[in-house]
Amino acid sequence: MKRWPYILPLVAVLALGGIFAKRMVDIENGTDPSLIPTVLLDTPIPAFDLPPLPNRGEALRSEDLKGQVSLVNFWGSWCIACVSEHPALLAIAKEGDVPIHGVAWRDDPNKSLAWLAQRGDPYATVGQDPDSKTAIAFGVVAAPETFLVDKQGVIRYKQTGPITAADWKNKIKPLIAELKKK
């Protein structure tokens, strides 16, 4: 009697379990790619030149970010968590401490525009990244992710997942105040 076909499912599941376990160990050790602040922390932002949304302001260029502290927010109209993050972004934009640049990631430009029209527009500039080139350069795992960039164009903080009012008040805002002094 052939036994091996009956053992295959177990082997497949053990392999899968091994991968999950490694991921868990990574998380425990703080090396999980989505939880660590990003390997790009304290390095200059990758170069990019993203076209604007149709009839909406300027293109988003890495060069233009230099000279002032700014937030770069990866988002998409398909992203549910972005809906919950959005009020926080609007509030940040209203405070006026820091310009927020949006990267419309893997999105149809008309949908991006419609989304902003419907829910409000916190962004100073918005660039399109339909084929994920810039998102990959930034190491973005899932939208929303937000990068805090200093005056020299160096990444100083990364937020994985939605920014909450508490994150803004306790982490990001103080950091911005500090970076502005430099």
Added chain:
Amino acid sequence: MIIELGHFALALALVVALVQSTVPLIGAQRNNASLMAVARTSALMQLVLILGAFGALMHAYITSDFSVIGVYENSHTTKPLIYKISGVWGNHEGSLLLWVSILALFGGGVAAFGTNLPPALRARALAVQGMISVGFVAFILFTSNPFLRITPTPAEGQGLNPLLQDPGLAFHPPMLYAGYVGFSMAFSFAVAALIEGRVDAAWARWVRPWTLAAWTFLTMGIGLGSWWAYYTLGWGGWWAWDPVENASFIPWLTGTALLHSAIVVEKREALKSWTILLAIITFSLSLLGTFLVRSGALTSVHSFAADPTRGVFILMLLGLAIGGSLTLYAIRAPHLQGGGLFAPISREGGLLINNLLLSTAAATVLLGTLYPLFTEVLSANKITVGPPYFDAVFIPLMVPLVLLIGIGPRLAWKRGDIAGALARVKFAGAATLAMLALSLVINGTRTTDIAGACGLAIAAYLAVASISEWIDRVRLTKSGAWTRIANLPRAAHGMTVAHLGMAVLIAGVSGATAWRQERIQTMAQGQTVEMAGYTMTFNGVKMVQGPNYAAGRADITVSRAGKTIATLLPELRTYDQPPQQTTFTSIHTTFYADLYAALGEPQGADGAFVTRFFYVPFVPFLWYGVLLMGLGGLISLSDRRLRVGAPQRAAAAMPLAQAAE
């Protein structure tokens, strides 16, 4: 006080579950009736205890007892009652308690109604249920306890995320969990059968109602989730291949396969070890669906907060449940007695291909969902897998499946006649071509039109094939048809209704994808917009006050050829607690299309607003299709053969030769 009682009941349930998972197993091994009877008593006791715990937590939510951490974090006094109730499962801890409550309900169901089961099988199946219960009650008590208190008691709660304050989402989790957890019965029966070493027609018949109930719940649960996404998120979209959606869809695919392969076991005693494997895998995938998104191992856009300690616990639980059952499978399955042989072209052959297609589809969706995780762990590269992948691999698998659904029920068991079956689907073939031509003439011939037309044609084929098979089966045109309709097993009616639901669903998916229209603009009072033959007039925005929110409500008149058809009242809501803005869409449904309006931000000071309108044809068919499929499941569930005492096991059935060790 009530909270402590609930906490205590849950701890007691853990002890009862420990008893339930061991004593009956020993009883079944020694053939000791009184030890086996412990299974029934302990399952019922667990039901009472866990429902007591759940009731205690619900009481805390309804009375807004903010000394309980979960209530403080997720509730608020001004929240309407229904969302106070749904808030119970709107968070990690409470949703787990709901999960084990449903598990206890299913276990209690077998204990109460499974009186026609052989005592040993029932004892073993309930013992396996007890093991699952031990794992998850322990998980709740040690890592995710919903009964913890805080001092001092806060005066007011933090409120529930407004996105979750929605009727669709209030009932989505219980439905989905009833589906996930329902498959635990198939799993427990499969493991019990492996321990016993015997799978036969009677076994398949006992498992069927539980699988069918789970499948029906899961179908409705996924449908509700999709409906919620459609009317809340405001894209006229209903499915995005998000990891969380996939997590519920993968067990649906394997569960559907299980439902069909179990029929082969029941009728022909074939595909036994495959069916057992499917039962194990379906529940394993359900576990993966409920828990993987909470472990932090998989990044999802709407997962609960990740917590590594929970993750490790979850992984151990999954490892024990899945690894343990598959080890047992590897040892025992090779010894299962094979059953009837069949020709490749036969009902069994058709169901086997159905299983292959469904499992392949499940595997490809699973691969697409987990692929980013694999590459990240193995190579530290980050990639994303999006809808293009899923569309490209999924649709080619579904088309042959749909063609097969039309032909399969017409094939005979054991050896079928493909020419005869094909000859009898000729009406369906004609309907396909007619629908294709009709759609091309009406809708035009752009690429999207052709894709839409093909989808509609396939839907027409399936609908006509299903209905004509039913007509032929009851010989509707001959005298005495009513008697034959009445005498036809309910399962056969259920199959026709479910397959018809599938056809309607395909029409909905195709039409809504191909011919959706959208208008977005800034409108001042009195302005109009034309779309798909309808005129939308914007009559301005009024402020209204809801129970826990303030909203700007737009008044939009929809008219066609000068006649007013409907008034749409979309809102832009700002909730009091937490202070968040959400849009509330307004939808007018004609029989076959939706007119959909959403209100955006005000523009300028003169009362102009951004408005979005959608015209989505065929989208109601999606919901009709899901309802029909669920109805098919319910009809099939009412089949007499599932209620009346199951047949005696064939006396000749060979007990398993002691497994060669």
